[in-house]
Amino acid sequence: MAKNLYLLGNTGSGKTELIRRTHETLGGRLAIRAVYYQPQSIFDLERLRAAGIPAVMNNGNLQVPTEPSPDDLRELVFYELSGRTGYSLPKSHDDILRVFVFSVTEGDEKPLKYPRLFKEVELVVLNKIDLLPFTDFSVSRFQNRLRTVNPGVPLLKLSCRSGVGLDNWRNWVLRLFGYHDVEKSQILPSSQFIRG
Numbered sequence: 001m002a003k004n005l006y007l008l009g010n011t012g013s014g015k016t017e018l019i020r021r022t023h024e025t026l027g028g029r030l031a032i033r034a035v036y037y038q039p040q041s042i043f044d045l046e047r048l049r050a051a052g053i054p055a056v057m058n059n060g061n062l063q064v065p066t067e068p069s070p071d072d073l074r075e076l077v078f079y080e081l082s083g084r085t086g087y088s089l090p091k092s093h094d095d096i097l098r099v100f101v102f103s104v105t106e107g108d109e110k111p112l113k114y115p116r117l118f119k120e121v122e123l124v125v126l127n128k129i130d131l132l133p134f135t136d137f138s139v140s141r142f143q144n145r146l147r148t149v150n151p152g153v154p155l156l157k158l159s160c161r162s163g164v165g166l167d168n169w170r171n172w173v174l175r176l177f178g179y180h181d182v183e184k185s186q187i188l189p190s191s192q193f194i195r196g
Contacts, residue, residue, distance in 0.1 A: 002075040002095065003176045008117065009101035011082050014127040016044040017160040018101060018169075019078050020051050025170045030177065034078040041080065074177050097176070103128045104135055108142035115149040123154050125169065130159040 007015045023032045034048055034055040041057065048055040098121040102110070105128060111118045118124065124146060126139070143155060156172065158165025171179075 001073065001177065002077060004077045004079065004096045006079045006081060006096065006098045007101055008081050008098060008121065010103075010106060013101045013103045013106070014160050015080050015082070015101045016041075016047060018125065018127065019053065019080070020048060021160045021163075021166055022076070022078075022170070022173060023051060023053050025166050026173070029074075029174065031073060031075040032078070033075070034080060036080045038080075038082050041082070044080070076173065076176075097122045099123045099125060101125045101127055104131055104137040108137050108139075108145065111142065111145040111149050118146055118153070119149050121150070121153060123156065123172070124150075126155060126157045128159055128161070129157050129164065130162045 007018070009015050019032070019034050026032070032053055034045075034053060035058050036045060036055065037058055039057070039059060045055045045057060100118060100121040100123070102124060104126065126142065129139075132139070139157065146153065146155065154172075156165060156169055158169055160166070
């Protein structure tokens with residue numbers, strides 16, 4: 001049983017760190033691997049491999065995996081796509097979800113400036129919320145602007161660096177595999193799960 005997450009977002013938004021922290025917070029409950037489509041991502045691959053995550057570079061066309069994982073293997077596959085990739089993303093279905101990772105350092109006006117990036121995703125992850133006191137970013141403005149282009153998309157607020165909100169991300173991932181009674185983290189503080 002495999003689930004495929006297409007991680008979209010600009011360079012520096014925290015996609016690689018989100019993969020690494022997902023592996024860390026899941027504690028082996030799922031097999032994780034990553035596929036990168038940007039030649040300059042070699043350093044990201046090395047970071048993931050050092051953390052025990054199989055990661056490969058694929059410079060070909062973006063395709064949905066054709067080989068299903070064994071029934072007894074619960075596998076989460078991340079496809080990391082930076083910036084405007086030029087790839088035509090597969091439509092979402094039960095095994096494919098598109099997640100946009102966005103940093104508070106990028107500005108709260110971006111949903112209106114680049115609506116297509118936010119419109120064709122099933123989840124928006126607002127990362128680096130620990131930096132909010134050092135920016136002019138407004139979460140409420142961002143939410144309202146996000147709702148104008150994708151009214152029903154869920155929004156998760158978190159910080160990969162501090163760990164705030166990672167419990168909600170972990171629970172969202174586990175629910176993809178049918179885990180419904182997910183325990184609250186005893187280590188990481190909670191953040192609010194917001195539905196747009």
